[in-house]
Amino acid sequence: MSPPLRSGFSRLLAARLSLMHALNFLGVGFYLPFFPVWLASKGLSDVDIGYVLAIPILVRVFVASSVTGLGDRLQPNLLLALLNALAATLYFALAPQDQLVPIAVLTALSAIALSGVVPLADVLTTEQVKAGALRDYGRVRLxxxxxxxxxxxxxxHLIAQHGAWLIPFVLAGSSSLAALAALQAPSPASGVVSGVRQGAPPAGFELPFWLAVGAAACVNATHAALYAFGSLHWRSLGFSGEAIGWLWAVGVLAEIAVFLIAGGIAARGLVGLRWIAIAALVAALRFGAMSADLNLSLTFLLQLLHGITFGCAHLGSLAAVSALAPDARRATAQGRLVAAGALAMGVMTVLSGYLYRLFGPGVFLAMVPVALLGLVLAALAILRAPGNTGLGGRI
Structure with missing residues (x-):
């Protein structure tokens, strides 16, 4: 292929994958900050909200690896479209509910469908990076x-103008669009893992892999109190709905900056372990400070650290887990990463419900030891991992 044709193909590939990621996260942007508000509008208590938010997270512990692992044998983009379509159907069914049990059940079922969405999208993208067809994961994922x-x-804006009742309908529409985007996303030409399709016995996961997964899960779990009760806490401080939206936006803008500057780390292997360690240290500082009742300006500044606690941790875990996983089990490895993160997030979300009721903003202080545990696990992974990988990374 001539250089101009190769460049044009790469840009088209990047555009198709970018659309897939964009629509996958459209619903997430409504869900994380505002689904707890919708639950509160239905009359659920703080503890009930904690349980409802934790149930789908815990469900993903048991199904994420299996659902995502199907991408090792099936066309990942078709599987991704099916999962998004199923989630859309379940969100439409959720909208009229106003009792705890049906809300919890439908939320859990939607979590099963969505458990493979993000890891399958990451698999589709990172495989194109490894094949040399795509240069930079971060510039697509951003x-x-x-x-x-x-x-x-x-x-x-929608909640301020019309109320929280719209949220399930918005989530359903977002998942429907994501299903369409998945259909046009490219699958790896030879499958994600040709070894599985040829009947080769799958290799196992070794200790450094599990240490990396554990470290990433701990850093991810430090966000549990923020995701579950950040919006409610900020409302209690008198912040408006628009201000809360901007607080979430500022954090993600910092995340986007990290993806733009350092998105290539996803192809650099074990260097990612250091990024997880840095994210763990900053998470301890971030959530320790958030336990104080900060004013709006300081809260905005603190939200900028999301670029490190999420962005660096995400890029680092993708790089390290992909490097430490057997070639024939990369989709399954992403599922294991999601499952471990869901377990840690679920436990901390349930705990956050009780701690928020008892201590209010003191709940964020409980995230500090979790971050420090992640730092220890990342350090152990660095010590036990090989010094270099086929992806060109070196610790």
């Missing part, structure tokens, strides 16, 4: 963050 920001802002 469009998911862009739509997350836009839906944060739109969600704050």
């Amino acid at each position: 469009w998911g963050s862009v739509t997350f920001v836009l839906s944060n802002l739109a969600g704050g």
Whole structure:
């Protein structure tokens, strides 16, 4: 292929994958900050909200690896479209509900469908990077963050103008669009893992892999109190719906900056372990400070650290887990990463419900030891991992 044709193909590929990530995260931008507000509008208590938010997270512990692992054998883009379509149907069914049990059940079922969405999208993208067809994961993935920001802002406006009842309908529409985008996303030409399709016995996961997964899960779990009760806490401080939307947006803008500057780290292997360690340290500082009742200006500044606690951790975990996983099980490896993160997030979300009721903003202080545990696990992974990988990374 001539250089101009190769460049044009790469741009088209990047555009198709960018659209896939953008629409996958459109609904996430409404869900994370405003789904708890919708639950509160239905009369659920703080503890009930904690349980409802934790149930789908815990469900993903048991199904994320299996659902995502199907991408090792099926066309990942078709599987991704099916999962998004199923989630859209379940969100439409959720909209009229106003009792705890049906809300919890339908939320859990939608979580099963969505458990494979983000990891399958990451598999589709990172495989193109490894094949040399795509240069930079971060510049594709950042469009998911862009739509997350836009839906944060739109969600704050919609709730302020019309109320929280719209949220399930918005989530259903977002998942429907994501299903269509998945259909046009490219699958790896030879499958994600040819070894599985040829009947080769799958290799196992070794200790450094699990240490990296554990470290990433801990850093991810430090966001549990923020995701579940950040918006409610900020409302208690008198921040408006629009201000809350901007608070979420500022954090994701910092995340986008990290993806733009350092998105290539996803192809650099074990260097990612250091990024997880840095994210863990900053998470301890971020959520320790958030336990104080900060004013709006300081809260905006603190939200900028999301670029590190999420952005660096996400890029680092993708790089390290992909490097430490067997070639024939990369989709399954992403599922294991999601499952471990869901377990840690679920436990901390349930705990956050009780702690927020008892201590209010003191709930954020409980995230500090979780971050420090992640730092320890990342350090152990660095010590036990090989010094270099086929992806060109070196610790």
